Amino acid sequence: MTVMAFNGSPRKKWNTATLLEKAFEGTASQEAETELIHLYDLNFKGLISCFACTTKGGKSYGKCAVEDYLAPVFRKIEKADAIILGSPICFGTVSGEMRSCMERLLFPYLTYTDPPQSLFPRRIKTGFIYTINTPGERMNERGYLQLFGLHEMLLGMIFGASEHICSYDTYQFNDYSKVVSGRFDPDKKAKRRNEIFPIDCDKAFGMGARLAGRK
Numbered sequence: 001m002t003v004m005a006f007n008g009s010p011r012k013k014w015n016t017a018t019l020l021e022k023a024f025e026g027t028a029s030q031e032a033e034t035e036l037i038h039l040y041d042l043n044f045k046g047l048i049s050c051f052a053c054t055t056k057g058g059k060s061y062g063k064c065a066v067e068d069y070l071a072p073v074f075r076k077i078e079k080a081d082a083i084i085l086g087s088p089i090c091f092g093t094v095s096g097e098m099r100s101c102m103e104r105l106l107f108p109y110l111t112y113t114d115p116p117q118s119l120f121p122r123r124i125k126t127g128f129i130y131t132i133n134t135p136g137e138r139m140n141e142r143g144y145l146q147l148f149g150l151h152e153m154l155l156g157m158i159f160g161a162s163e164h165i166c167s168y169d170t171y172q173f174n175d176y177s178k179v180v181s182g183r184f185d186p187d188k189k190a191k192r193r194n195e196i197f198p199i200d201c202d203k204a205f206g207m208g209a210r211l212a213g214r215k
């Protein structure tokens with residue numbers, strides 16, 4: 001059992017990366033092997049509309065033909081038993097690198113047929129971990145639940161059962177007094193970091209354990 005995860009934050013020790021590591025503790029509890037890819041370490045672009053993956057009889061049919069730093073990662077995905085994507089929300093959607101990775105990861109497996117079909121050879125579990133400044137009670141009005149639902153639908157269609165967790169109102173800086181950030185109350189942020197973030201870590205652990213579970 002191998003679980004692969006992608007960190008879509010440029011930061012390797014902050015909210016998103018921490019939750020991904022907690023998820024890996026959950027997968028380890030099921031004796032799964034893990035690999036974490038920091039997307040910001042890799043040199044790659046999003047989809048380039050070459051359509052090699054959709055060309056009838058083409059040697060790259062159903063696979064991304066672009067041979068860059070994502071190519072070996074995608075070859076490992078072919079053999080993985082579960083995938084976890086993790087991203088901060090940036091300007092209302094996932095980070096740029098996560099978005100580019102998702103275009104490359106998803107498009108080759110989804111046919112332009114009616115109904116669309118998945119070319120991914122197996123059914124595997126997937127999970128998404130989001131981190132976001134917005135408080136939980138404002139998620140719906142800002143359209144984030146729709147975004148999460150769309151990703152869940154796409155991942156579910158292509159790979160198999162998908163779930164997500166979201167850590168709201170995250171602690172974003174080591175020292176709020178050094179940053180122009182008057183919108184935020186540093187004490188409330190610190191309180192949330194101390195009291196709620198550990199609960200989010202437990203949720204990530206649970207997700208990791210479920211994704212690595214045999215059932």
Ligand SMILES: Cc1cc2nc3c(=O)[nH]c(=O)nc-3n(C[C@H](O)[C@H](O)[C@H](O)COP(=O)(O)O)c2cc1C
Pocket residue numbers: 009010011014015016017087088089090091092093131132133134170171172
């Ligand atoms: C460039 C940028 C854009 C952001 N845009 C949003 C946003 O649109 N909505 C939001 O709620 N938070 C936004 N945030 C906050 C991050 O989503 C949040 O702090 C996240 O937990 C950071 O993840 P990290 O700690 O793993 O880097 C933004 C942060 C950055 C750096």
